[in-house]
Amino acid sequence: MKLAWLAFWIGVSLSAYDAAHLKKALEDKECIGCDLRGADLSQNDFSGGDFHGSDLSEADLHESIFEMGDLSDCNLSGANAENALFWKGTMERADLTRIHARGANFKGVHLNRSRLNSADLRGTKSWKADFTDASFSKTDFTDAELGDAKFIRNDLRTVKMKRALLWQTRFSDTVLTKAQCAHAKKEEAILDANVTCR
Numbered sequence: 001m002k003l004a005w006l007a008f009w010i011g012v013s014l015s016a017y018d019a020a021h022l023k024k025a026l027e028d029k030e031c032i033g034c035d036l037r038g039a040d041l042s043q044n045d046f047s048g049g050d051f052h053g054s055d056l057s058e059a060d061l062h063e064s065i066f067e068m069g070d071l072s073d074c075n076l077s078g079a080n081a082e083n084a085l086f087w088k089g090t091m092e093r094a095d096l097t098r099i100h101a102r103g104a105n106f107k108g109v110h111l112n113r114s115r116l117n118s119a120d121l122r123g124t125k126s127w128k129a130d131f132t133d134a135s136f137s138k139t140d141f142t143d144a145e146l147g148d149a150k151f152i153r154n155d156l157r158t159v160k161m162k163r164a165l166l167w168q169t170r171f172s173d174t175v176l177t178k179a180q181c182a183h184a185k186k187e188e189a190i191l192d193a194n195v196t197c198r
Contacts (some may be wrong), residue, residue, distance in 0.1 A: 016058075025051075030069075042080075057095075156180060159198065171195050 005026045006071045021034035027040060030049035038058045047067040054074050072092040081101040088108040096116045106126040107164045117137040125145045132152040147167040155175045166187035176184065181197035 052090075 002132045011014045017037050017039040018035040020146060021031055021036055022039045022041075025031040025034060025036060025039070026044065027067050028049075029044075029046050030051060031054060032050055033053040033058075034051070034055070035118055036054055036056050036059050038060075038138045039056070040060045041056075041064055042060045045065045046069055047065050049057065049066065050070045051066075051187050052070045052072045052075055054071075056071075056079055057075045058078045059076075059080070060077075061079055061084050063083045064081075064083045066089050067085055067087045069086070069089045069194075071086070071094055074091070074094045075130075076091075076145045077097040079099050080095075081099055081104050083103045084101065086109050087105055088099075089115055090110045091106075092110050092112045094114045096098060096111075096113070096119050097115050097160050099119045099121075101119065101121050103123045103143045103161045104121070104125075105126055106129045109126070111134050112130055114131075115135050116131075116139045117135060119139045120141045121144055122140050123144060124141070126149055127145060127147045129146070129149045131154060132150055134154060136154055136156055136159050137157050138160075141164045142160050143164065144161075145165045146161075146169050147165050149169045151174050153167065153173045157175055157177050158179075159180075161183060164183075166184050166189040169184070169187070169189040170192075171184060171189060172192045175198065178197050181195070184191060190195045192194045
């Protein structure tokens with residue numbers, strides 16, 4: 001019983017945000033290197049805000065606006081970002097593992113070297129997004145709009161792309177399944193000679 005109680009309190013402390021950091025984020029509309037684990041940042045406008053290096057794991061970001069914001073090197077694992085707007089922002093080297101971002105807007109976002117394992121990106125709008133060197137495992141892009149996006153040096157074999165729009169999407173040095181390759185060609189994607197279809 002004592003061990004269960006201790007585990008509960010350790011779990012609470014590990015997911016608790018810093019109240020001063022949350023206050024700064026809500027008032028200044030940015031917070032660099034902040035502890036915002038599990039914080040409620042939903043339905044706010046953080047356009048142009050700098051959050052690089054912050055821990056936003058398990059945070060609620062749904063319907064918030066991060067237009068042209070800096071979320072590079074952020075931990076967004078397990079965050080709720082449904083219908084959030086990240087238009088033309090920077091999310092390089094960010095951890096988006098298990099992020100719930102259904103319907104979110106990633107148009108023109110730089111996601112270079114980000115981790116998108118088990119990310120729910122169904123119905124997202126990611127035109128011109130850059131996924132160079134990003135890691136994918138069981139990522140779900142079902143019904144996503146990925147037109148003119150870049151997938152360079154990725155392994156996409158476990159990624160779901162059912163009904164995804166891939167018009168003019170560029171694939172280079174990337175590994176795809178044969179079914180994904182067929183879908184990409186049907187969608188008029190651009191597959192260079194270094195793409196492997198397995």
